[in-house]
Amino acid sequence: MENKPRIRLIGVLLKATLLFVLFNFAFILIKDVPLGKLSLYNSIFPGRERFPFGETRESYNLSLFDLEAMFASHIIDGTEKAPHEYRVILIGDSSVWGTLLTPEQTLAGQLNANPIARCGKTVHTYNLGYPTISLTKDLMILDQAKEYQPDLIIWLTTLEAFPRDKQFSSPIVANNTERVQLLIRNYHVPMNSTDSTQVNSSNWEQTFVSRRRAIADLLRLQIYGLLWASTGIDQIYPDDYERAQLDLEANEDFHGLSSLQDSLAFDVLEAGMSIAPNLILVNEPMLISDGANSDIRYNFFYPRWAYDEYRLMLSQTTAAHNWNYLDLWDLVPSNEFTNSAIHLTPSGEKLLAGKIAAAISEPCK
Amino acid sequence: MGLVETAASIAAALLLGALTRGTWRTYLLLVFSVLAVYWFQPTVRLRSFDFWFPSLTLALVVLVWFIVSETNEWRTRQNLIALIVMVGLPALIGLIGSLLPDPLLFRPLPPQFGEYVLFLLIAATVTLIFYRLSRRQSWTLSAVILLLIAILIVLKTPALSVQTSMFFRALQHRPLENASATDLRWLGFSYIAFRLIHVLRDRQMGRLPALSLAEFGTYVVFFPSLAAGPIDRAERFAKDLRSEFKLTQEETLSAGQRLALGLFKKFVIADGLALIALNDALAMQVRSTGWMWIILYAYTFQIYFDFSGYTDIAIGIARLVGVRLPENFAAPYLKPNLTQFWNSWHMTLTQWIRSYFFNPFNRWIRGYKSIPAWTMMLMGQLATMLLIGLWHGVTVNFIFWGLWHGLGLFLQNRWSDLAKTRFHTNSARWKSAMHVGGVVLTFHFVALGWVFFALSTPSLSWKVFGKLLGLF
Numbered sequence: 001m002e003n004k005p006r007i008r009l010i011g012v013l014l015k016a017t018l019l020f021v022l023f024n025f026a027f028i029l030i031k032d033v034p035l036g037k038l039s040l041y042n043s044i045f046p047g048r049e050r051f052p053f054g055e056t057r058e059s060y061n062l063s064l065f066d067l068e069a070m071f072a073s074h075i076i077d078g079t080e081k082a083p084h085e086y087r088v089i090l091i092g093d094s095s096v097w098g099t100l101l102t103p104e105q106t107l108a109g110q111l112n113a114n115p116i117a118r119c120g121k122t123v124h125t126y127n128l129g130y131p132t133i134s135l136t137k138d139l140m141i142l143d144q145a146k147e148y149q150p151d152l153i154i155w156l157t158t159l160e161a162f163p164r165d166k167q168f169s170s171p172i173v174a175n176n177t178e179r180v181q182l183l184i185r186n187y188h189v190p191m192n193s194t195d196s197t198q199v200n201s202s203n204w205e206q207t208f209v210s211r212r213r214a215i216a217d218l219l220r221l222q223i224y225g226l227l228w229a230s231t232g233i234d235q236i237y238p239d240d241y242e243r244a245q246l247d248l249e250a251n252e253d254f255h256g257l258s259s260l261q262d263s264l265a266f267d268v269l270e271a272g273m274s275i276a277p278n279l280i281l282v283n284e285p286m287l288i289s290d291g292a293n294s295d296i297r298y299n300f301f302y303p304r305w306a307y308d309e310y311r312l313m314l315s316q317t318t319a320a321h322n323w324n325y326l327d328l329w330d331l332v333p334s335n336e337f338t339n340s341a342i343h344l345t346p347s348g349e350k351l352l353a354g355k356i357a358a359a360i361s362e363p364c365k
Numbered sequence: 366m367g368l369v370e371t372a373a374s375i376a377a378a379l380l381l382g383a384l385t386r387g388t389w390r391t392y393l394l395l396v397f398s399v400l401a402v403y404w405f406q407p408t409v410r411l412r413s414f415d416f417w418f419p420s421l422t423l424a425l426v427v428l429v430w431f432i433v434s435e436t437n438e439w440r441t442r443q444n445l446i447a448l449i450v451m452v453g454l455p456a457l458i459g460l461i462g463s464l465l466p467d468p469l470l471f472r473p474l475p476p477q478f479g480e481y482v483l484f485l486l487i488a489a490t491v492t493l494i495f496y497r498l499s500r501r502q503s504w505t506l507s508a509v510i511l512l513l514i515a516i517l518i519v520l521k522t523p524a525l526s527v528q529t530s531m532f533f534r535a536l537q538h539r540p541l542e543n544a545s546a547t548d549l550r551w552l553g554f555s556y557i558a559f560r561l562i563h564v565l566r567d568r569q570m571g572r573l574p575a576l577s578l579a580e581f582g583t584y585v586v587f588f589p590s591l592a593a594g595p596i597d598r599a600e601r602f603a604k605d606l607r608s609e610f611k612l613t614q615e616e617t618l619s620a621g622q623r624l625a626l627g628l629f630k631k632f633v634i635a636d637g638l639a640l641i642a643l644n645d646a647l648a649m650q651v652r653s654t655g656w657m658w659i660i661l662y663a664y665t666f667q668i669y670f671d672f673s674g675y676t677d678i679a680i681g682i683a684r685l686v687g688v689r690l691p692e693n694f695a696a697p698y699l700k701p702n703l704t705q706f707w708n709s710w711h712m713t714l715t716q717w718i719r720s721y722f723f724n725p726f727n728r729w730i731r732g733y734k735s736i737p738a739w740t741m742m743l744m745g746q747l748a749t750m751l752l753i754g755l756w757h758g759v760t761v762n763f764i765f766w767g768l769w770h771g772l773g774l775f776l777q778n779r780w781s782d783l784a785k786t787r788f789h790t791n792s793a794r795w796k797s798a799m800h801v802g803g804v805v806l807t808f809h810f811v812a813l814g815w816v817f818f819a820l821s822t823p824s825l826s827w828k829v830f831g832k833l834l835g836l837f
Binding site: 007008009012057058219220223224226227229230231232233 | 614615617618621637640641646647650651652653656657659660663
């Protein structure tokens with residue numbers, strides 16, 4: 001009978017432990033390798049029309065914090081800029097991303113449905129909106145987006161993105177500490193140095209065990225690519241949902257502030273505006289309620305005093321810097337909002353797209 | 366079983382395997398298995414039913430053991446100890462649960478202690494009546510088999526499950542409109558029922574060896590195979606329990622390899638594929654033929670890796686305590702015909718069905734001399750596969766799935782007979798081509814059959830078939 005070599009259990013356990021430790025620490029060595037750029041999108045699967053975002057399995061989508069992976073899954077990453085293309089990038093919150101809207105119904109989708117020309121080129125618009133409201137989040141995306149050779153950036157924003165306490169509350173900002181530090185340094189944004197986002201990550205945080213969630217998200221994003229390719233679905237479209245509130249509370253509070261002076265992150269806005277010379281800033285449409293207490297508040301987000309003060313400050317700032325600015329706050333009637341005071345119906349988006357298209361097709365300077 | 370339950374089972378098995386010997390091993394296996402019946406039971410929305418279902422499982426185990434065992438066998442010391450374990454542990458769980466309702470320890474929300482005592486009294490009375498009857502009346506065994514089949518039918522028929530849930534909701538003064546088939550999620554009952562029926566039938570045939578209550582109880586609710594099989598045979602299982610066992614390094618390594626393989630198959634491959642596998646929603650949403658095939662392939666491999674992964678885990682854990690559970694899969698997707706596929710897919714279920722349905726059915730139908738041989742074969746195969754389909758659930762789609770395979774087996778048998786006479790050749794190349802062709806054809810036949818299995822309604826299934834064939 002053949003003598004099988006005797007295997008010792010302790011030896012197997014020791015080797016397994018050693019391999020596990022080595023595997024973990026190998027991730028420290030490759031911490032600067034952008035794993036997120038490894039993507040099946042734009043090769044095996046078509047790129048996404050908008051960034052991955054979602055919390056339920058039924059939407060075939062997920063929220064992750066790896067900006068490289070988010071861009072690598074986007075159609076913009078796989079689209080070579082053609083000589084006749086006038087590339088427009090949209091930045092903003094969930095209203096730009098298109099909550100409850102199919103990719104074709106979003107602002108970018110509507111602009112692409114009726115191609116317009118600028119400077120003798122055909123305008124193609126890319127949706128780089130992301131559903132959290134924070135100027136710092138927008139700045140992060142803007143900073144990354146400039147690598148994609150935009151001819152024009154349209155930045156849609158609203159007051160809720162401005163308060164200082166909102167800047168780091170977006171999970172994607174809170175989970176990209178090093179990137180935020182870089183933004184602060186590069187654009188000289190004055191931030192509180194004790195802020196938690198400015199803590200350096202340790203080597204331990206670079207191990208496989210510490211990064212397992214991010215790696216699992218990256219893998220899931222690739223797997224969901226198959227469902228994106230086969231269904232074209234990237235969010236749930238419920239037949240019924242709760243409409244945006246029209247009857248409001250008699251409450252004048254806005255982030256506990258008595259005045260907006262020195263409480264809004266105009267420095268972040270300034271940093272963003274400095275990124276691209278050709279940028280249109282848009283004060284995005286919002287629901288103006290005519291229900292209970294609408295004399296005190298415009299909508300769920302804003303008391304009238306705060307929003308009026310913000311609009312005044314924004315128009316003064318844009319005029320002082322000579323920025324290209326569109327104030328479209330009251331463009332859309334209240335019946336064209338869906339589940340939030342900033343989420344538009346397809347018809348509302350069409351109305352907005354008309355105004356934006358007019359701004360894009362202004363004579364070439 | 367999730368990862369936590371699997372990890373706890375591995376730890377328990379390692380502890381048992383390393384520390385226990387002889388009869389102690391059997392008793393402790395019984396203790397752990399009884400605990401597992403309660404711990405693994407999923408939460409159900411009917412009040413205290415996550416306690417009652419495990420308790421009913423144990424009551425049925427005791428009832429069946431009493432009627433298949435010899436007269437007065439229960440009076441022996443070792444059987445009394447096992448009886449105390451099977452009655453006392455649930456009481457302890459109930460008591461702890463009502464004092465410290467910690468979901469980490471015991472998920473079930475226990476009933477009032479008095480209710481458990483009442484349950485015990487009823488169970489003891491029923492057991493005693495059946496025990497006495499079984500000494501004199503041979504139909505008692507058949508009556509219990511029918512009872513088990515009736516419970517199985519109720520649990521597997523959505524409409525009956527809802528009606529039953531409504532009945533219990535009415536008793537509990539809870540809203541009837543929330544009644545759902547998931548209210549009756551009785552952990553592992555399909556497997557438990559088949560093990561009990563096997564024992565009862567073998568007793569009827571006079572081929573059941575004597576088993577102590579500890580051996581019998583451990584066999585039926587053995588914690589590694591409780592939720593998803595395999596379905597072992599009682600006499601083989603008892604042989605393992607009775608043989609001397611020492612957890613050696615080789616045994617641990619071999620079990621570890623099997624466990625690693627099973628964990629990888631289940632929690633990495635199958636759970637990954639589950640994200641993209643065919644389901645009701647995707648049946649409506651997938652836009653093209655090519656992607657529909659990919660989604661179907663994903664389901665085909667997901668169901669294999671999920672089920673065979675669970676089997677590997679069960680076999681691995683069982684090895685740590687000296688039990689060699691039977692194999693359930695043998696590379697089924699690499700088989701060149703449907704007969705071989707069914708000889709290597711969920712093997713313990715097909716062996717059970719063959720022993721207790723197909724063979725008796727064939728013997729019975731052969732009595733009708735006027736029926737042509739091919740009709741007998743068709744009827745046998747259709748009835749057998751229909752039964753396997755219904756075992757998974759009494760729905761139209763499972764019926765279609767059973768018929769699909771029954772017809773497939775019949776046609777394949779006819780073809781094999783024809784091929785033997787018409788296409789016989791000694792050419793190795795031809796044989797090899799036929800083998801590869803057979804594997805591809807069988808795989809796709811099985812994969813197409815999964816359309817019925819994966820989806821809830823025939824209309825969705827037709828839609829998917831249409832998409833797969835490029836018709837829609």
